[in-house]
Amino acid sequence: MTALPPTERRNPATTDIDLLPTLDLLRAVNAADAEVPAAVARALPVLAEAVDAAVAALRGGGRVHYVGAGSSGRYAVLDAAELAPTYGLEPGRITAHLAGGPAALAQAVEGAEDSEPAGREAVAGLRPGDVVLGLAASGRTPYVAGALAAAREVGAKAVLVSCNPQAPLADLADLHVCTDTGPEVVTGSTRMKAGSAQKLVLHGFSTAVMVRLGRTWSNLMTEVAATNAKLVGRKLTILTQATGADPDTCRAALRSTEGELKPALVLLLTGTTPAAARAALHSADGVVRAALDKLRP
Known part of the structure; x- marks a missing residue:
């Protein structure tokens, strides 16, 4: 008999969870959740x-x-969806594929995760140098296997x-973030714990990728998409925080750069001038710190 993966084994610390008072039950869940960051920390080098x-x-x-199924795939969809408004990432650069398609976001699509061909089809058009990040808590989901094999x-x-x-x-992967x-x-x-770990991995992955690509300056977003009043205000706040200039000066700067x-x-x-600022950014591949280095003596 094949050994059960850790995520499927019984937890000896919670065998009496159904007998606990509500507060103690919540403490048991919270204590288990507290184990997650350490598990993620051990995986950071990979x-x-x-x-x-x-x-x-x-x-x-x-x-x-x-690429993922069930909860894993839903977490992936949520993470990918936030990258355009937060970092101005262009559509299609980081894409999430959920077994069962959009319908599976709100309701389980039975059997969708069992199709390896569907996983292959999801990433059709892959090119050398692309990256497939397959999420599977148990590490055995056929849908993810298809994408990794492709x-x-x-x-x-x-x-x-x-x-x-x-x-x-893991045999299909170049890297195993465990x-x-x-x-x-x-x-x-x-x-629960596995899902929390995958969310932390996704948050860390996408944030680090965006920072490395120069989509921030310091710890401030620099390509936020101002699609509503809150985000328009955030642009102004970011400028005042980054420069120390007063709001009116920052508004004028934003007007000058459209x-x-x-x-x-x-x-x-x-x-400098708006034109020179744009030129410096273009020559620095959009990285603010590199553009500043080009303009400063």
């Missing part, structure tokens, strides 16, 4: 390799594909994110 591969892919005109065949980087040190899919969170509070409910935050920031920090 995750850093995945980040660097993704940065290289995106700088070279390639793409990153998140990546290997075309020379794309295959990355597995799992919670199983003995994940069967967050060994152990048995769940409720056996097999991988939306609302573009990066050239307004470079303009205010160097005293």
Whole structure:
């Protein structure tokens, strides 16, 4: 009999969870959740390799594909969806593929995760240098297997994110980001510790990729898409925080750059013109610090 993955084993610390008073039940869940960051921390060296591969892919005109089923796939969709408004990432550069398609976001699509061909089809059009990030808590989901195998065949980087040190899919991956969170509070409910670990991995991965690509200056967003009043105000706040200039000066800078935050920031920090700020950014591949170095004596 094949050994159960850690995510499917019974947790000896919670066998009497159904007998606990509500507060103690919540404490048991909270205590288990507290184990997650340490599991993610142990995986950071491999995750850093995945980040660097993704940065290289995106700088070279390639793409990153998140692939997952069930909770894993839903977390991937949420992470990818935030990258355009937060960092101005162009559509299609980082794409999430959920087994069962959009319908599976709100309701389980039975059997969708069992199709390896569907995983292959999801990442059709892969090119050498692209990155496939497959998320599977147990490390054995066929849908993810199909996508990882497709990546290997075309020379794309295959990355597995799992919670199983003995994940069967690890053989299909160039990198295995393993967050060994152990048995769940409720056996097999991988939306719990395993899901939290995958969310942390995705948050760390996408944030680090965006920072490495120069989509921030310091710890401030520089390509936020001002699609509503809140985000318009955030642009102004970012400029005042970054430069120390008063709001009226920052508004004038934004007007002079037609609302573009990066050239307004470079303009205010160097005293240059909008045209020179844009030119410096263009020659620096959009990285604010590099553009500033070009303009400063």
